[in-house]
Amino acid sequence: MRLLGDPQVSTLQKPNGPAPLDGPVPFLSKLHEWVATTDHKKLGMMYVTCGIVYLIIAGLEASMMRWQLAWPGQTILSPEEFNRLFTMHGTTMVFFVGMPVLFGTANFLIPLMIGARDLAFPRLNAFGFWLFLFGSFLLYFSYFGGQGLYGMGSAPDVGWFAYAPLTERTFSRGHSTDYWILGIFVASIGSTLTAINLIATMLGMRCKGMTLMKMPLLAWMMLVDCFLVVVALPPLAAAQIMLIFDRLLGAHFFDAQAGGSALLWQNMFWFFGHPEVYILILPGFAFVSEIIPVFSRKVIFGYPLMVAASVAIGFISLGVWAHHMFAVGLSPMLNAIFMGSTMLVGVPTGIKMFNWSATMIGGKIRFDTPMLFSTGFLCQFLLAGLTGIWLATVPFDWAVSDSYFVVGHFHYVLFGGLLFAIFAAIFYWFPKATGRMLNETLGKWQFWILIVGFNLTFGPMHVSGMLGMPRRIYTYEADRGWELWNLLSSIGVVVQIVGFALFALNLLHSSFKGRRAGDDPWDAWTLEWSTTSPPPAYNFAEEPVVYSRRPLWDIKHPEDPDWKYE
Amino acid sequence: MVDLGSLIWHASMSMLTTAAPVCEPAGTIQPSMFNPAGAPAATILGITWLLFVITGAIAIVVLSLIAYAAIRCRRKDGDDLEPAQVYGSNPIELAWTVIPLLIVFLLFMISARGIFDLERTTPPEGSLEVSVTGHRWWWEFDYGDLGIVTAGELHVPIDDGKPADLFLTLHSADVAHSFWVPQLGGKMDVIPDRINHLWLQANAPATYVGQCAEYCGTQHAKMLIRVVVEPRADFEAWVANQQKDAVAADxxxxxxxxxxxxxxxxxxxxxxxxxxxxxxxxxxxxxxxxxxxxxxxxxxxxxxxxxxxxxxxxxxxxxxxxxxxxxxxxxxxxxxxxxxxx
The missing domain is CATH 2.60.40.420 (Cupredoxins -  blue copper proteins)
Structure with a gap:
């Protein structure tokens, strides 16, 4: 729908820069400003910063596990320590890296991209952030408090999907599992509230002229994502409440020995857990859907189909959870149905792959760091998606479920896919958030080192899984044919550490010394680039009016505006 | 529909199982799925190669598209003109919606066939039936009528020229485990409030190794399985010995x-x-x-x-x-x- 009236191009007025400050701001008032803020941009940056800190912590946890597994029969870590590490690694990466990056970027970008001044409920937004942060503290406090009164425990060691009845008091003494439950429960309340907040913002606060079908693709995918959060997180919260009833109040929901059901937990967990995978990867899709067109200098290919595919992924992903349970002995018919639904989700995902590729073809691509990471995302996520089709195939899943093949597969999704997209997003929007560019040379080095390190770590895992290596084992026998593949994986970690160190260096250096970015360093087309870098608290001097999906393209190319074609 | 499925199934199985790589020498005990020792594992491997071929082809197509774009569609220095803006194309987008749907349908039919073939709740004729109980962190094997209860090692008789079928009934004494011997078939979870079944098959005498595949606590890594497939005479001798009470201490x-x-x-x-x-x-x-x-x-x-x-x-x-x-x-x-x- 086009708005009536002439001219069809809005001249977006730039806000004045931030008011000059009188002398240095005292540390305490600065701290107060950040702690008490309800500004979506500050909260967004705090979310992402916390995500990066937890990324480093969880990455170090993984490195210690790879050190232990580099050779067979090592005793660097005790079995208990190893089991705690993989539990904390998985839980942290999903709930305290993936989720804050999702909500951080959505927080920062959504109001700017839809021409709003903030989220619909700014104080609720701040509340959500602090729930997330203190939830994560609760989880990590288990390292000190998990022993409780029993002299058992420390951090939880039940795995990130915490299968019952291993989590019952009989098998998990002390309070470690209670910390796991409460930490995630608290954080998930924050996540649900923030998702509702974002949905309200996107549905109710778009600027003049921005119909739903003129929203940037990032906003569309975040919208689908937030709906998934609202549908999928409450079942997890419910399951966790039931579990803590079991543990502290003597209920028997999952206690098989007292007539409870171990499978009930699996169903409830994966009803959350599988949509969660899409909750994590959809932001990745969202980032590259914005970045690839800008660096290819072409409009996204097939916007309506991209929207449809995102919505389809949202719906289908709610009906595939039992593919995590192909080996629990469901009936052949149920297995076949869930195999079908899981394979089906490959179709909309495939459509996205093709549309991204078609956007690049015929473009004039600039391979700046964000585009490099996006291209890396495309290639690696393609492989992840294809091994996903393998795993959807029930007989193959019987062979490799719970093996290192699965570990390799989902790290291609979440590391090769999501994390590469996150790096693309950080390099792309860092100038908008801070007003300074990240260093391109360091960025390109980081990209190539991570490409090598990542594939060297997680490629061989597919092989060791098919050679019969189960996941979550703290050591293995020397005669099983797994030595070479494990050693390669561990060497890959060393390479990765170099890449991550470069990134940390780049972030620290560029935050203070980086080249000034200007308002629109990438010559981009969405609304956030029309305001200053960093944007003022009120975002826009006046409410923008848009006539197409690429308002800045219309301004830059008045002779050939988008609204003529959409 | 089933006919189409079975047609594709048999065609692909006959092609792919013969195309599988040469097995490692007998007697090695590496638990690789590429070295199947019976029908269930061979079926799984056949499906694996089929998946490899189909998804490999898809990967080549998409990676070529991306590589083409990355190499041929770069911006040249000094070229500041924007390229032609292509907003989409209905026929092309329809094509890459419908073709993946067809591929998914094909894969679904073939694999559904595999599910119904492999997932059995009644023992195949002539199979050895053993009741397995997963404990933290060891396996108990109960031979039922033979009156034998043993741990960690499962003995199975094999007759010349015939594969040995093994039909397991799986129980758990505590938490969830998973029984997995890759060369003999798929895995099956062992869950406390459920009774599951697993059909395995071995076509040569050897010792096959596997281990628990579902995280079950501290020593999950050392919950190993050995399946000793031996000629019937050896098995009978083993049974006769196991049935005896312990010798009196001299x-x-x-x-x-x-x-x-x-x-x-x-x-x-x-x-x-x-x-x-x-x-x-x-x-x-x-x-x-x-x-x-x-x-x-x-x-x-x-x-x-x-x-x-x-x-x-x-x-x-x-x-x-x-x-x-x-x-x-x-x-x-x-x-x-x-x-x-x-």
């Missing part, structure tokens, strides 16, 4: 025998023919007939046996058996007795 090991029965060993372990009848830990009536101790944690030889009895936590830290605080001399006495339990 004078030489009397002291160790008494010490064993006096210590709390017997709260958890059974030695048939004595007062030891605990059911919490592996049956020791014929412990010396096994290749390993601690559910595969160590080979069964005099040295490791002594280390194990002295302090199992050194070999399998976190396992439920405590050190009994025996002196070196007492350990020797007990082990001398255990070594008569052949």
């Amino acid at each position: 004078a030489a090991v009397k002291e160790g025998h008494d010490l064993f029965l006096r210590t709390s060993c017997i709260n958890c372990h059974t030695v048939r023919g004595t007062v030891a009848n605990g059911s919490f830990a592996p049956d020791l009536t014929h412990i010396m007939s096994r290749d390993t101790i601690g559910s595969g944690a160590a080979p069964n030889n005099p040295k490791t046996l002594r280390q194990w009895v002295f302090d199992p936590q050194n070999i399998k830290p976190g396992c439920d058996m405590p050190s009994m605080k025996l002196s070196r001399h007492e350990v020797d006495l007990v082990c001398a007795y255990l070594e008569t339990l052949k």
Whole structure:
């Protein structure tokens, strides 16, 4: 729908820069400003910063596990320590890296991209952030408090999907599992509230002229994502409440020995857990859907189909959870149905792959760091998606479920896919958030080192899984044919550490010394680039009016505006 | 629909199973899925190669598109004109919606066939039926009518020229486990409030290894499985021996025998023919007939046996058996007795 009236191009007025400050701001008032803020941009940056800190912590946890597994029969870590590490690694990466990056970027970008001044409920937004942060503290406090009164425990060691009845008091003494439950429960309340907040913002606060079908693709995918959060997180919260009833109040929901059901937990967990995978990867899709067109200098290919595919992924992903349970002995018919639904989700995902590729073809691509990471995302996520089709195939899943093949597969999704997209997003929007560019040379080095390190770590895992290596084992026998593949994986970690160190260096250096970015360093087309870098608290001097999906393209190319074609 | 599925199924199976790589020499015990030893594992491998070919082709197509764009569609220096803006194309987008749908349909039909073939709830004719109980962290095998209960190692008879079928009924005594011997078939979870079944098959005598695949706590890594497939005569001899009660302790090991029965060993372990009848830990009536101790944690030889009895936590830290605080001399006495339990 086009708005009536002439001219069809809005001249977006730039806000004045931030008011000059009188002398240095005292540390305490600065701290107060950040702690008490309800500004979506500050909260967004705090979310992402916390995500990066937890990324480093969880990455170090993984490195210690790879050190232990580099050779067979090592005793660097005790079995208990190893089991705690993989539990904390998985839980942290999903709930305290993936989720804050999702909500951080959505927080920062959504109001700017839809021409709003903030989220619909700014104080609720701040509340959500602090729930997330203190939830994560609760989880990590288990390292000190998990022993409780029993002299058992420390951090939880039940795995990130915490299968019952291993989590019952009989098998998990002390309070470690209670910390796991409460930490995630608290954080998930924050996540649900923030998702509702974002949905309200996107549905109710778009600027003049921005119909739903003129929203940037990032906003569309975040919208689908937030709906998934609202549908999928409450079942997890419910399951966790039931579990803590079991543990502290003597209920028997999952206690098989007292007539409870171990499978009930699996169903409830994966009803959350599988949509969660899409909750994590959809932001990745969202980032590259914005970045690839800008660096290819072409409009996204097939916007309506991209929207449809995102919505389809949202719906289908709610009906595939039992593919995590192909080996629990469901009936052949149920297995076949869930195999079908899981394979089906490959179709909309495939459509996205093709549309991204078609956007690049015929473009004039600039391979700046964000585009490099996006291209890396495309290639690696393609492989992840294809091994996903393998795993959807029930007989193959019987062979490799719970093996290192699965570990390799989902790290291609979440590391090769999501994390590469996150790096693309950080390099792309860092100038908008801070007003300074990240260093391109360091960025390109980081990209190539991570490409090598990542594939060297997680490629061989597919092989060791098919050679019969189960996941979550703290050591293995020397005669099983797994030595070479494990050693390669561990060497890959060393390479990765170099890449991550470069990134940390780049972030620290560029935050203070980086080249000034200007308002629109990438010559981009969405609304956030029309305001200053960093944007003022009120975002826009006046409410923008848009006539197409690429308002800045219309301004830059008045002779050939988008609204003529959409 | 089923006819189409079965047609594609048989065509692809006959093509792909013969195209599988040459097996490793018999006798090696690497648990690779590329070295199937029976029909279920071979079926799975056939589907794997089919998946490899189809998804490999898709990968080549998409990676070529991306590579083409990355190489041929770069911006040239000084070229500041924007390229032609292409907003989409209905026929092209329809094509890459419909073609993947067809591929998914094809894969679904083939694999659904595989599910119904492999997932059995009744034993195939002539199969050995064993009831398996997963414990933290060892496997108990109950041969039912044969009256044998053993741990960690599963013996299966095979006749010349015929594959040996094995039909397992799976129970758990505590948490969720998963029974997995990759060369003999897929895996099946072992869940406390459920009874599951698993059909495995071996077509050659050998020792096949596997292990628990579902995280079950501290010593999940050392919950190993050995399936000994042996000629029927050897199996019958093994059965005859296992059915006997433990030999009476002769004078030489009397002291160790008494010490064993006096210590709390017997709260958890059974030695048939004595007062030891605990059911919490592996049956020791014929412990010396096994290749390993601690559910595969160590080979069964005099040295490791002594280390194990002295302090199992050194070999399998976190396992439920405590050190009994025996002196070196007492350990020797007990082990001398255990070594008569052949």
